[in-house]
Amino acid sequence: MIQLQNFKKSYGQYTALQIPELHLETGIYWIKGVNGSGKSTLLKSMAGMLSFQGDILINNQTSLKKHPVKYRKMVNFSEAEPLFPTFITGLEMIDLFVSAKNAPATQKESLIEDLKMQHYIQTPVSSYSSGMLKKLSILLAFIGNPSIILLDEPLITIDTDSLKVLYSLIHKEHNEKGTTFLITSHQPLDPAYLPNTKALLVEEQTLKIS
Amino acid sequence: MLKPLTNILLKIFAKSFYEAHAPIFILILYIIVAPGPPESIISFHKSLMLYFVAKPLIMMIVFGVLFLYTIKCWHFIAGKIHQVHQQFLFYSINSYTKPQQLIGWIILQTAVSIPVLAYMLFSIIIAISNQYFLSALIILIYLAALLLLSALFYTWLIHKQINESKSSWILKLTKRFKKPLFTLYIYHVFDNLKIKYLIIKFLSYLIIIGVFLLFADVKTDIRVAAIAMLAIAASHSMLILDGRQFEVTFLTFTKTLPISRLKFFISQLATYSVQLLPELVWLLFNVSPTQALGLYIFCLSIVLVFANSLYLIGLDQEKYMKTVFFTFVIIFMTILFKLMCILTLINLTLAYLIFYFNYYKFKEDPLALKYDD
Numbered sequence: 001m002i003q004l005q006n007f008k009k010s011y012g013q014y015t016a017l018q019i020p021e022l023h024l025e026t027g028i029y030w031i032k033g034v035n036g037s038g039k040s041t042l043l044k045s046m047a048g049m050l051s052f053q054g055d056i057l058i059n060n061q062t063s064l065k066k067h068p069v070k071y072r073k074m075v076n077f078s079e080a081e082p083l084f085p086t087f088i089t090g091l092e093m094i095d096l097f098v099s100a101k102n103a104p105a106t107q108k109e110s111l112i113e114d115l116k117m118q119h120y121i122q123t124p125v126s127s128y129s130s131g132m133l134k135k136l137s138i139l140l141a142f143i144g145n146p147s148i149i150l151l152d153e154p155l156i157t158i159d160t161d162s163l164k165v166l167y168s169l170i171h172k173e174h175n176e177k178g179t180t181f182l183i184t185s186h187q188p189l190d191p192a193y194l195p196n197t198k199a200l201l202v203e204e205q206t207l208k209i210s
Numbered sequence: 211m212l213k214p215l216t217n218i219l220l221k222i223f224a225k226s227f228y229e230a231h232a233p234i235f236i237l238i239l240y241i242i243v244a245p246g247p248p249e250s251i252i253s254f255h256k257s258l259m260l261y262f263v264a265k266p267l268i269m270m271i272v273f274g275v276l277f278l279y280t281i282k283c284w285h286f287i288a289g290k291i292h293q294v295h296q297q298f299l300f301y302s303i304n305s306y307t308k309p310q311q312l313i314g315w316i317i318l319q320t321a322v323s324i325p326v327l328a329y330m331l332f333s334i335i336i337a338i339s340n341q342y343f344l345s346a347l348i349i350l351i352y353l354a355a356l357l358l359l360s361a362l363f364y365t366w367l368i369h370k371q372i373n374e375s376k377s378s379w380i381l382k383l384t385k386r387f388k389k390p391l392f393t394l395y396i397y398h399v400f401d402n403l404k405i406k407y408l409i410i411k412f413l414s415y416l417i418i419i420g421v422f423l424l425f426a427d428v429k430t431d432i433r434v435a436a437i438a439m440l441a442i443a444a445s446h447s448m449l450i451l452d453g454r455q456f457e458v459t460f461l462t463f464t465k466t467l468p469i470s471r472l473k474f475f476i477s478q479l480a481t482y483s484v485q486l487l488p489e490l491v492w493l494l495f496n497v498s499p500t501q502a503l504g505l506y507i508f509c510l511s512i513v514l515v516f517a518n519s520l521y522l523i524g525l526d527q528e529k530y531m532k533t534v535f536f537t538f539v540i541i542f543m544t545i546l547f548k549l550m551c552i553l554t555l556i557n558l559t560l561a562y563l564i565f566y567f568n569y570y571k572f573k574e575d576p577l578a579l580k581y582d583d
Contacts, residue, residue: 049465051571068570073468083294085394085460087381087401092389100467124381140463 001026001180002046002148004207006054009041016041019054019207028174028181030189032210033202039184040080042202043150046182047077058147073101078141080152080184082133086126090117090136093125094143101144111139114165131157138166142173149173151183167193215303215314222296223287224321229527230286233448235325259333263345273352276326280356283322284363285405291367299368308365315361327353378404391469392480394461395453399485403452410449411488417441418492432505435497436545439505440538442489443512447534449485450513451527454520465570475565482513508550511557512541518561521568 007019017038033039044050048064048071056064056071064071084093094108112121115135125133134157141149154166171193173179182200183189189197201210228235242251262268290296303311320327330353337346380400389397399407421438425431457464464474486509493502516534523529544553 047466048570049462069468069470071468072466075466077463077466079463082463083460084463085398085456087378087397088389088394095388096391097467100469 001059003057003060004054005057007045007056008053009038009045009050010053015205017045017202017205017207022207024180024182026178026180028170028189028194028197029183029200030197031182031184031200031202031207032186032188033184037202038205039202040152042207043077043152043182043184044079046148047075047150048072049077073144074147075150076101076141076144076146076148077150078137078152078154080156081130082137084125084133084136087124089124090121090128090132093136093140094121097140097143101146103144107143108139111142111169114169115139115162116165131159131162134158135162142169145177146179148180148182151181153184153186155185155187155189164193170194213314215306215310216317218303219314219318220321222299223290223318226290227283227286227322230448232527233531238325255332256336259336260340263333263337263340263342263349269345269348276330276352276356279323279326280319280360283319284360287318287322287364288367289402291364304368311365311368312358312361315364316357318364319357319360323357390477391464391474392477393484395456395481396484398456398460399449399452403449406449406452407485410445413445414442414489415492417445418489432501432550433545433548435493435501435505436508436550437542439489439509440512440541440545442486443509443516444534444538446485446513447516447531450482450517451520451525451530453481453517454525458525471566471569472562474569475562478517478565479510479514482510482517486510486513504550504554508554511554511561512537514561515557515564518564518568521571522564 002024004019004022007017007022008015009017019042031039031042041050045052046056046064048068055066058071058074062071062074094112097103098105098108112118115138117132117135117139120128120132125136128136134154138151138154138158141151149170155163158166167190170181170183174181191197199210201208242255262272291299303314306314330349334346334349337343337349378401381397384397418438421434421441425434425437486506489509490502490506493505496502497505515537519533519537520530523533541553541557544550
């Protein structure tokens, strides 16, 4: 499914993360690790936001480096602390992603409804709380038809009802479409909603299957 | 050692104030010291100072200039106070007593006013040495009043609740329009950088007029217009830097979108095409349509070289200003050989190549580093 080849991310002389070889099959992965271990670095690199040495492939075919557009159509990402232009509305952000990811027209309505964002989605993000911003970022990660969804700390900031909706969205997306999820979190993912989660541990500047 | 409040205010505001206005200060310094030998410059400024301490009307004009400078400081600091990274000020420095806050802000205003204060202090010395004691006292009181007024303004700002929901008229007017990627920086300019944009456009207009006046005897020579375009592109350098800052701060998500680099480049081209429309309008009214379009594309190509050099060197203002300067010199020399057409092609190709090979490489990503976990 997803393959990391000679992955190395450095900040100047400091090697933040090094993964010589890793294959992950379709599934839901909980990425854990202490603060500063490199969880976000890993997800941002996989999302194509951070430059790194080596390559990442999907299904042994689509390379992040060689097929940057195709790869990005297959991988969606939600940031831990998203920042969007303050004057833009939530709906305008969604429309941008719908158009870039070629998403079906009806998809956004059901997601907005599921996450109960109808009453503020047409207002500029400058008026959003951090929880509202986080929900917008999570919603954007479900836009289109991704093979992989990367969620950076999705369990924090959002309210308990939204958390249940998020769990059911992940469950549905994985069961119906076979989407792989990589989710960073300090808390374990609730087994009542996501029973077959596999854990990965980021420590000592590398990724280990735990 | 500085007190914590003074330390934090100086670090947040004074440092960035001088960084942002360094080119303007250098230009003014150049204008002040360039015209002749040191003795005659000193003598000129002594006479100037003596002139305005002796003539009340001239002193009023100087006070007006000082007030404008103070407003410029207010505008910069007020804008910075409301940035996301500074919002902690609203729940931290408010806990100091009012006099402590006022002293902190007075020190800051003094720090950002050093160039004008230094000039005015010399004029006070000149006034005293020439027995214009009342003028010296008035200048001193006026300077103190400006510093205190500024401190009161900043204290009021920091106690005022943030109103995040207010948006500019242009955003209200365009509420119903779709906002494609290329328009985002344009909206940001109209939302947050209106004054800067207007100043740049005014400067741009002065450049056009100035260059044509300077070369009045050869104003039909296309090279004159090309030099004006080069100067206009250079006058946009700070706006271009702001554009890259905006991208690094708010548009990092675009890196995850399945959009080709060519489309991103075209989007960037569209952004600056719109921002240079006032210059195009002026050109259309003053030269033939073909020439106007050619000069506009030439100017755009230089702007794109400046903009994309930032992908290569990162958000380093010093390196960027050097790049702008050297590019300016090289293009200026090339214009003298009437090579504008070839230069436009070279600029566009160079800009795209820099963009293509550096877009996914991060020279900096402060937010990514900041939020890294």
